[in-house]
Amino acid sequence: MNYRHAFHAGNFADVVKHTVLARILGHLGEKAQAFRVIDTHAGAGLYDLKSEAASRTGEWREGIGRLRAATLPDDIAPLLAPYLAAVATINGGGELRRYPGSPLLALSLMRPQDRLVASELEPRAAAALAANLRHDDRARAVAIDAWVALKAYVPPKERRGVVLIDPPYEDKQEFARLPAALAAAHRKWSTGIFVLWYPIKDRVGPDLLAASLRRSTLSKVLRAELAWPPAGEAARLAGTGLIVVNPPWRLAAELGRLLPVLGSVLGGPTAGRASIDWLASKG
Numbered sequence: 001m002n003y004r005h006a007f008h009a010g011n012f013a014d015v016v017k018h019t020v021l022a023r024i025l026g027h028l029g030e031k032a033q034a035f036r037v038i039d040t041h042a043g044a045g046l047y048d049l050k051s052e053a054a055s056r057t058g059e060w061r062e063g064i065g066r067l068r069a070a071t072l073p074d075d076i077a078p079l080l081a082p083y084l085a086a087v088a089t090i091n092g093g094g095e096l097r098r099y100p101g102s103p104l105l106a107l108s109l110m111r112p113q114d115r116l117v118a119s120e121l122e123p124r125a126a127a128a129l130a131a132n133l134r135h136d137d138r139a140r141a142v143a144i145d146a147w148v149a150l151k152a153y154v155p156p157k158e159r160r161g162v163v164l165i166d167p168p169y170e171d172k173q174e175f176a177r178l179p180a181a182l183a184a185a186h187r188k189w190s191t192g193i194f195v196l197w198y199p200i201k202d203r204v205g206p207d208l209l210a211a212s213l214r215r216s217t218l219s220k221v222l223r224a225e226l227a228w229p230p231a232g233e234a235a236r237l238a239g240t241g242l243i244v245v246n247p248p249w250r251l252a253a254e255l256g257r258l259l260p261v262l263g264s265v266l267g268g269p270t271a272g273r274a275s276i277d278w279l280a281s282k283g
Contacts, residue, residue, distance in 0.1 A: 005125075005168075009047035010060030010099040012266040013240035015067055016226050017166070017197050018105050019258065020242055020251075022083035024162050024193055025109040027248035034113040036161035037106045038153050040146040041168070042118035044128035045103040049096060060099060063266060068096060070265045079258055082109055102164055103129065107136055114138060115158070119149035150181060155189035162193040169198065175205035179212035186218060186245060193246045200227050200239030213243065213279045221279040222247045224255050226263050226272045239272070243279070252276060 008014070028035045049060050064087060072080060086108035090100045100108065103118040110116065116139040120126040126143040133139040142149065146167065154163060163185065167174050175198070182194060200206055206225075213221050227239025244251065255276050263272030 004053060005043045005101070006047050006051060006053035007057045008059050009054060009101065010049060010064040011057075011237075012059075012063045012226075012262075012272075013197075013199065013237065014099070015063045015266060016240045016259070016262060017242065018100075018102065019080060019083050019262065020224070020244070020255065021102060021105060021162070021164060021195065022086070022109060023079065023251060023254055023258075024195065024244075024248060025106060026082055027250065028160060028162065028193075029109065029111060029114075031160070033160060034111075034115065034158050036156040036158040037110065037114070037116045038149070038156065038161065038163040039103050039106065039116065039118040039166075040149050040164065041166040042103045042120045042125075042129055042141070043101045044120075044125045045101045045118065045132035045141075046090070046128070047099045047101060049099055060096075062268065064099060065096060066266055066268070067262070072265075073261060076257060076261045079254055102166065103133060103139065103141075106164075107133075107139060110138060112138070115156075116140065117142065117149070117153050117156075119144045119146055119153075121145050147177075147181060150185050154185045155192065159191050162195060163189075164195050164197075166197045169205075175209050178209060179216055182213075182243075182245065183216050183218060191246070193244065193248070196243040196245075198241045198243070199237050200225065200241055201237060206241055209243070210279055216280070218245055218280050219282040220246050221281075222252055222255075222276070223279050224259060224274075224276045226259050226266075226274050228267060228270060228272050252278075 119142045120129045130141040133141045222244040225241040259274035263274050
């Protein structure tokens with residue numbers, strides 16, 4: 001795998017994905033029982049925004065950089081506060097130099113009784129992940145294929161928790177394999193929350209994914225997207241999407257308020273178009 005998230009860490013897609021993850025973890029933390037976080041495509045866990053890779057693209061400047069500098073509406077600031085506090089803590093409360101990937105973001109919002117399993121196969125990223133998690137006994141880093149991890153670590157012993165599935169989408173078959181993998185994991189852990197991220201470069205893959213999920217047996221499937229008009233480059237990321245299976249009951253309403261604001265803040269002169277709908281809402 002050639003994908004390196006260091007080029008993209010903290011970009012608008014990360015901001016949207018991690019905002020939603022932070023909201024879900026906040027809801028899970030409202031009950032005393034322990035929960036489990038399973039991160040199937042964990043990456044390195046922590047990214048240097050001053051590195052050559054991050055500096056080459058500068059994507060974080062239009063993502064977390066814009067959000068941190070923004071003045072947020074009074075009703076939106078509390079929803080983003082846990083996520084922004086986690087980013088601030090990673091940076092010691094000072095200049096934005098580092099960005100937490102999903103494993104470290106999760107740990108910052110977990111409690112002593114909660115547990116994290118984070119898998120990464122690419123050797124350099126796996127080594128960095130292990131180093132970044134080694135001092136926290138709530139976390140376990142495993143150098144294993146993401147799809148094997150999804151089968152091996154679901155279900156956990158906890159009844160509650162969240163699985164984050166965040167592929168690089170280098171393989172053109174990634175969209176096609178996701179519905180079956182998601183349905184199989186859900187059959188094993190029907191009380192878990194599953195969060196699936198996908199890029200929007202065109203509508204082919206995302207729409208095929210949505211159609212498959214509509215035909216599936218999954219009963220509660222929320223879709224949230226934030227996208228911009230095509231920039232004329234087929235390979236350019238034009239938007240970001242999330243599928244949430246078994247979302248916390250307040251999440252859809254929160255995203256209805258959050259995503260338009262994020263679209264405005266992250267879009268610069270062109271606000272992103274936010275959309276939220278249910279692919280399945282039975283049960």
